[in-house]
Amino acid sequence: MNRMTAWGVDxxxxxxxGDQLGDIIADACAAPPNGPLENGDxxxxxxxIVSKAEGRLVEVNADDPLSHKQLVEEEATRIVRRRxxxxxxxxxxxxxxxxxxxxxxxxxxxxxxxxxLDSDRSARRIRDIVKARLGVxxxxxxxxxxxxxxxxxxxxxxxxVAGIAGVVDLRxxxxxxxxxxxxxxxxxxxxxxxxxxxxxxxxxxxxxxVVRGLDPEWFxxxxxxxxxxxxxxxxxx
Amino acid sequence: MNRMTAWGVDxxxxxxxGDQLGDIIADACAAPPNGPLENGDxxxxxxxIVSKAEGRLVEVNADDPLSHKQLVEEEATRIVRRRxxxxxxxxxxxxxxxxxxxxxxxxxxxxxxxxxLDSDRSARRIRDIVKARLGVxxxxxxxxxxxxxxxxxxxxxxxxVAGIAGVVDLRxxxxxxxxxxxxxxxxxxxxxxxxxxxxxxxxxxxxxxVVRGLDPEWFxxxxxxxxxxxxxxxxxx
Numbered sequence: 001m002n003r004m005t006a007w008g009v010d011x012x013x014x015x016x017x018g019d020q021l022g023d024i025i026a027d028a029c030a031a032p033p034n035g036p037l038e039n040g041d042x043x044x045x046x047x048x049i050v051s052k053a054e055g056r057l058v059e060v061n062a063d064d065p066l067s068h069k070q071l072v073e074e075e076a077t078r079i080v081r082r083r084x085x086x087x088x089x090x091x092x093x094x095x096x097x098x099x100x101x102x103x104x105x106x107x108x109x110x111x112x113x114x115x116x117l118d119s120d121r122s123a124r125r126i127r128d129i130v131k132a133r134l135g136v137x138x139x140x141x142x143x144x145x146x147x148x149x150x151x152x153x154x155x156x157x158x159x160x161v162a163g164i165a166g167v168v169d170l171r172x173x174x175x176x177x178x179x180x181x182x183x184x185x186x187x188x189x190x191x192x193x194x195x196x197x198x199x200x201x202x203x204x205x206x207x208x209x210v211v212r213g214l215d216p217e218w219f220x221x222x223x224x225x226x227x228x229x230x231x232x233x234x235x236x237x
Numbered sequence: 238m239n240r241m242t243a244w245g246v247d248x249x250x251x252x253x254x255g256d257q258l259g260d261i262i263a264d265a266c267a268a269p270p271n272g273p274l275e276n277g278d279x280x281x282x283x284x285x286i287v288s289k290a291e292g293r294l295v296e297v298n299a300d301d302p303l304s305h306k307q308l309v310e311e312e313a314t315r316i317v318r319r320r321x322x323x324x325x326x327x328x329x330x331x332x333x334x335x336x337x338x339x340x341x342x343x344x345x346x347x348x349x350x351x352x353x354l355d356s357d358r359s360a361r362r363i364r365d366i367v368k369a370r371l372g373v374x375x376x377x378x379x380x381x382x383x384x385x386x387x388x389x390x391x392x393x394x395x396x397x398v399a400g401i402a403g404v405v406d407l408r409x410x411x412x413x414x415x416x417x418x419x420x421x422x423x424x425x426x427x428x429x430x431x432x433x434x435x436x437x438x439x440x441x442x443x444x445x446x447v448v449r450g451l452d453p454e455w456f457x458x459x460x461x462x463x464x465x466x467x468x469x470x471x472x473x474x
Binding site: 002003004005006007008081083086088095096105106145148149150151152153154155156157166167168175176184185186187188190191192194195197198199201204205206213214215226227228229234235236237 | 239240241242243244245318320323325332333342343382385386387388389390391392393394403404405412413421422423424425427428429431432434435436438441442443450451452463464465466471472473474
């Protein structure tokens with residue numbers, strides 16, 4: 001039977017600039033209760049600890065709640081919408097999100113975290129270290145929490161992938177009645193990030209989750225650009 | 238440990254107008270391998286079988302791939318964008334999606350499926366029948382597959398909920414460093430729908446999934462309107 005299990009990884013401490021995340025995760029997942037990991041598991045790692053490990057922290061004025069807004073503009077390639085304090089921007093990665101992904105939550109007071117420069121590379125590095133250290137081939141997703149137009153509430157999405165598809169293309173696959181489906185491209189990496197969020201929680205400080213039981217066909221070389229809609233195809237920017 | 242498990246429900250046959258979905262699901266989930274269900278499980282039921290059971294099927298010209306486009310306009314309260322064959326509309330429920338949710342896939346040739354009139358009511362009915370039949374209190378989510386601006390690929394979202402929150406409000410909850418978080422409203426029902434999609438698959442014809450292990454605090458009276466952003470708050474319509 002098709003069964004997926006997801007759990008939060010306990011014991012990842014506070015992450016500091018220069019920390020080697022792959023080693024920290026491999027240590028945490030080598031044995032129960034978090035591990036051992038198996039081939040075909042996916043590690044979902046929140047952006048915040050990737051940014052911290054990679055030193056993507058910038059000092060801000062802790063007494064001014066808007067002091068990071070200049071960073072937001074510096075990190076943006078384009079302002080998409082602005083209303084009051086809310087700024088929706090496009091980042092150099094092509095993501096469209098609030099505040100260019102610049103974030104003060106779960107960061108030491110007086111600092112803001114920027115998005116990783118290349119989250120695919122961050123994911124690959126973790127994947128490679130886990131493979132070398134534990135001998136298992138896992139997919140890695142770096143996740144972040146984005147809003148959406150039209151719908152309330154935030155969901156976690158993938159901002160970096162390694163070894164697991166961003167989008168799975170079901171075009172041409174017969175549906176259950178044998179008809180050829182016209183277009184069904186499923187954003188599996190985003191769905192896995194959302195599933196992982198359910199076991200991490202925003203306030204509980206669990207920054208890594210393991211997802212087990214995904215379709216083996218989804219494991220392949222990939223890049224987060226699979227998930228970024230090209231501007232010319234986009235009706236909403 | 239915080240552990241979530243999700244699996245597809247086997248043995249749900251082809252659904253026809255007038256079928257009582259709650260009974261069919263209760264029968265399928267009464268015993269292994271799908272059940273027994275437990276208090277606090279969530280049943281995710283795809284829109285397609287809800288629409289079929291509720292007779293939301295309309296004849297279309299099977300030889301004309303665009304014959305359902307008139308239905309799309311009839312089901313819309315507003316055309317949001319149009320480019321070529323692609324029509325993004327707002328439905329009477331307030332959802333913004335392609336083709337007003339009108340869909341030909343996994344429907345008998347010559348028919349199109351419309352969205353349920355009131356998916357919260359559909360979800361409540363299934364919840365009530367499962368409670369009466371199996372004696373367990375479950376959350377129910379009716380899910381559908383929507384596209385998003387800016388990002389490629391589709392994800393499953395909630396279009397109806399019963400007994401499980403649409404959005405969980407973490408505003409004011411301290412983050413892991415003890416700072417007060419400014420705004421974190423998590424769209425848990427959408428994330429659960431996405432998690433369930435990963436074990437159902439678009440072409441495998443599994444229309445129901447069970448998700449176990451969610452936070453007990455998320456189980457409460459709810460409505461899908463929690464997930465619909467009011468037009469005056471929306472920067473993208």
